[in-house]
Amino acid sequence: xxxxxxxIEVNHICKQYKVLKKGEGxxxxxxxxxxxxxxxxxxxxxxxxxxKAGEIVGFIGPNGAGKSTTIKMMSGILTPTSGEILINGMxxxxxxxxxxxxxxxxxxxxxxxxWDLRLxxxxxxxRHIYQIDKAQYEETLDVMDQILGIKELLDKPVRQMSxxxxxxxxxVAAMLHxxxxxxxxEPTIGLDISSKYALRKFVKEINEKRxxxxxxxxxxxxxxxxxxxxxxxxxHGHLMEDGNLSEIVNRIAPYKTLVVEYYDEYAPEHDKCELxxxxxxxxxxxxxxxxxxxxxxxEELSAKAQIKDVSIEEAGIDDxxxxxxGQ
Amino acid sequence: MSRAGIRVYLQVYKTQIIRSMTxxxxxxxNILMQSxxxxxxxxxxxxxxxxxDTVKGVDxxxxxxxxxxxxxxxxxxxxxVERRIMTSVDKGTIAIDxxxxxxxxxxxxxxxxxxxxxxxxxxxxxILVIGCLFIKLPTPAGPAHFALFLVSLFxxxxxxxxxxxxxxxxxxxxxxxxxxxQVKKHxxxxxxxxIIPLWFFPAWLRNILEWLPFAYLYQLPLDLYxxxxxxxxxxxxxxxxxxxxWLVLLTMGFLFLQKRVTSKVMIxxx
Numbered sequence: 240x241x242x243x244x245x246x247i248e249v250n251h252i253c254k255q256y257k258v259l260k261k262g263e264g265x266x267x268x269x270x271x272x273x274x275x276x277x278x279x280x281x282x283x284x285x286x287x288x289x290x291k292a293g294e295i296v297g298f299i300g301p302n303g304a305g306k307s308t309t310i311k312m313m314s315g316i317l318t319p320t321s322g323e324i325l326i327n328g329m330x331x332x333x334x335x336x337x338x339x340x341x342x343x344x345x346x347x348x349x350x351x352x353x354w355d356l357r358l359x360x361x362x363x364x365x366r367h368i369y370q371i372d373k374a375q376y377e378e379t380l381d382v383m384d385q386i387l388g389i390k391e392l393l394d395k396p397v398r399q400m401s402x403x404x405x406x407x408x409x410x411v412a413a414m415l416h417x418x419x420x421x422x423x424x425e426p427t428i429g430l431d432i433s434s435k436y437a438l439r440k441f442v443k444e445i446n447e448k449r450x451x452x453x454x455x456x457x458x459x460x461x462x463x464x465x466x467x468x469x470x471x472x473x474x475h476g477h478l479m480e481d482g483n484l485s486e487i488v489n490r491i492a493p494y495k496t497l498v499v500e501y502y503d504e505y506a507p508e509h510d511k512c513e514l515x516x517x518x519x520x521x522x523x524x525x526x527x528x529x530x531x532x533x534x535x536x537x538e539e540l541s542a543k544a545q546i547k548d549v550s551i552e553e554a555g556i557d558d559x560x561x562x563x564x565g566q
Numbered sequence: 567m568s569r570a571g572i573r574v575y576l577q578v579y580k581t582q583i584i585r586s587m588t589x590x591x592x593x594x595x596n597i598l599m600q601s602x603x604x605x606x607x608x609x610x611x612x613x614x615x616x617x618x619d620t621v622k623g624v625d626x627x628x629x630x631x632x633x634x635x636x637x638x639x640x641x642x643x644x645x646x647v648e649r650r651i652m653t654s655v656d657k658g659t660i661a662i663d664x665x666x667x668x669x670x671x672x673x674x675x676x677x678x679x680x681x682x683x684x685x686x687x688x689x690x691x692x693i694l695v696i697g698c699l700f701i702k703l704p705t706p707a708g709p710a711h712f713a714l715f716l717v718s719l720f721x722x723x724x725x726x727x728x729x730x731x732x733x734x735x736x737x738x739x740x741x742x743x744x745x746x747x748q749v750k751k752h753x754x755x756x757x758x759x760x761i762i763p764l765w766f767f768p769a770w771l772r773n774i775l776e777w778l779p780f781a782y783l784y785q786l787p788l789d790l791y792x793x794x795x796x797x798x799x800x801x802x803x804x805x806x807x808x809x810x811x812w813l814v815l816l817t818m819g820f821l822f823l824q825k826r827v828t829s830k831v832m833i834x835x836x
């Protein structure tokens with residue numbers, strides 16, 4: 240299958256930041272004016288992975304885990320301290336200008352649109368910067384209009400746009416030169432539900448229509464659940480997990496939770512599962528998928544106490560994150 | 567540079583002219599401020615020359631021309647590059663600027679030239695009209711002087727832009743430099759001859775200033791315009807040579823710093 244082509248290859252990258260040591264108090268501040276001591280802090284430590292054409296990969300990890308640093312290195316903004324990154328087989332350090340033409344980047348908190356201009360004027364400038372011919376530009380804009388309804392915004396000055404409109408504008412700006420790879424760094428930050436929905440729809444559709452490879456970082460788990468085929472979890476600059484969402488769930492959180500409502504406050508224990516929550520008439524049992532089936536558990540519990548209602552919660556991304564971040 | 571490459575900067579230029587039209591209020595404010603400074607200096611010179619026909623070899627009419635032309639030169643020596651770099655570094659958009667397949671300093675230059683183009687119409691012409699009406703029609707000393715003035719003004723523009731650009735690059739090391747920009751602005755005002763010609767300064771200070779780049783922003787072009795020295799004089803030739811020397815030195819400094827700044831961004835990230 241053609242989809243198997245590797246687009247991004249990251250080999251053993253490390254990134255250390257130099258942090259200036261500052262002394263305490265006035266004495267320390269005065270000392271800092273004369274001598275500058277610094278120490279190296281590792282942000283990313285020996286990270287390796289490959290991403291194939293057409294994948295949507297979610298990068299997750301707690302704040303300060305090295306997600307943004309990794310994205311910046313992959314998009315050519317930062318130079319790794321060691322290791323190499325190949326995009327379409329080209330080393331991003333050595334062929335930066337060529338590689339950058341094939342990359343689109345969106346930073347949730349920074350806009351690349353020009354504040355004083357109308358949106359269309361910003362696009363016209365980008366069209367020249369990336370040397371996109373007029374016909375192709377119009378075609379891209381038509382596609383974007385179908386997904387996001389961008390054409391009605393073209394004449395609006397960016398300063399007058401709402402955050403949601405600006406994010407739409409930024410998404411289209413990053414896609415104008417039809418990059419093979421799109422990096423999204425916390426794109427949904429601060430957006431309302433409908434803007435989030437528009438963004439997710441955008442990501443899905445450009446992935447389907449243009450086969451764009453997408454890498455996104457987020458703290459919004461719904462983004463991951465709805466979009467990503469694959470999940471990469473980083474913490475302390477290390478790769479913690481890499482794989483399919485359900486596969487990771489099965490591996491590191493292979494359990495379900497049974498929520499039972501009884502008629503009275505007594506909740507019986509069961510030796511094949513863990514009673515993890517009990518308040519008034521409601522009890523929650525966490526059980527391993529291999530240990531016992533849900534039907535069997537309900538049957539055995541109902542023999543001990545009268546059950547009014549049951550529901551089953553699948554282990555989700557929250558559980559993975561709890562386990563993975565906890566390590 | 568390829569033709570497609572030039573077209574990018576032309577588009578930047580066009581876009582920036584559109585942007586310059588946004589701030590009308592600032593434009594009027596600028597005209598007002600420039601006119602006040604110009605008129606005040608004109609009356610100052612008139613008062614000073616009341617009792618003598620010439621001072622340091624110039625008469626009052628020449629001095630008035632000096633004042634009007636100085637105000638007009640200040641338009642050509644306007645640039646925004648230091649602030650542009652500072653805000654980009656501060657907001658972190660510099661990373662995005664540098665990620666594009668164009669030279670970011672080329673973009674800044676195109677933006678500044680566009681800004682000046684807009685200001686020629688928005689500022690320079692009104693100043694010229696006000697100067698003609700209330701002070702004096704600023705006629706150059708002669709065609710040869712005027713030609714040399716244009717050459718010198720062209721170099722002055724570059725010297726000014728390069729100084730500002732390198733100054734802006736400081737932002738990559740220390741973030742806040744509002745105060746520094748102010749200090750630089752007033753130093754240039756004082757030491758470049760833009761308000762008070764350097765011939766009025768004591769000899770020892772003048773000797774120092776002749777070797778600094780500031781005098782080549784206002785003083786030299788103005789001297790050429792009013793015909794302070796004959797075209798073939800040693801002062802004239804030496805002035806243009808030192809100006810050229812500064813242009814070369816600053817260009818080299820700029821190229822050196824540009825490389826370091828680019829790698830600095832690559833190491834620290836936006």
